[in-house]
Amino acid sequence: MKQRQIPCPTCGEPALYAPSNPDRPFCSKRCRLIDLGEWASEGYAIEAKERPDWEENILNPESSELLKH
Numbered sequence: 798m799k800q801r802q803i804p805c806p807t808c809g810e811p812a813l814y815a816p817s818n819p820d821r822p823f824c825s826k827r828c829r830l831i832d833l834g835e836w837a838s839e840g841y842a843i844e845a846k847e848r849p850d851w852e853e854n855i856l857n858p859e860s861s862e863l864l865k866h
Contacts, residue, residue, distance in 0.1 A: 807831050 805812040807828035814821050823829040835841050 801814045802811040803814045803822055805824035805828050810824045812822055812824035820826050820829045
């Protein structure tokens with residue numbers, strides 16, 4: 798069976814897309830860690846239409862009814 802190769806999302810080089818590649822879909826551990834670093838530094842984000850109420854309460858606890866006694 799022919800092994801499937803896809804472009805690495807980080808560098809674009811061919812990456813083996815198979816269980817034998819522990820870094821899939823990346824071509825290397827380096828590219829996997831670069832991608833992780835982008836998520837950790839908020840270089841990537843998933844767009845949200847509006848902020849959930851619970852998140853606003855965490856960011857502004859003085860305005861939260863949940864925390865008042």
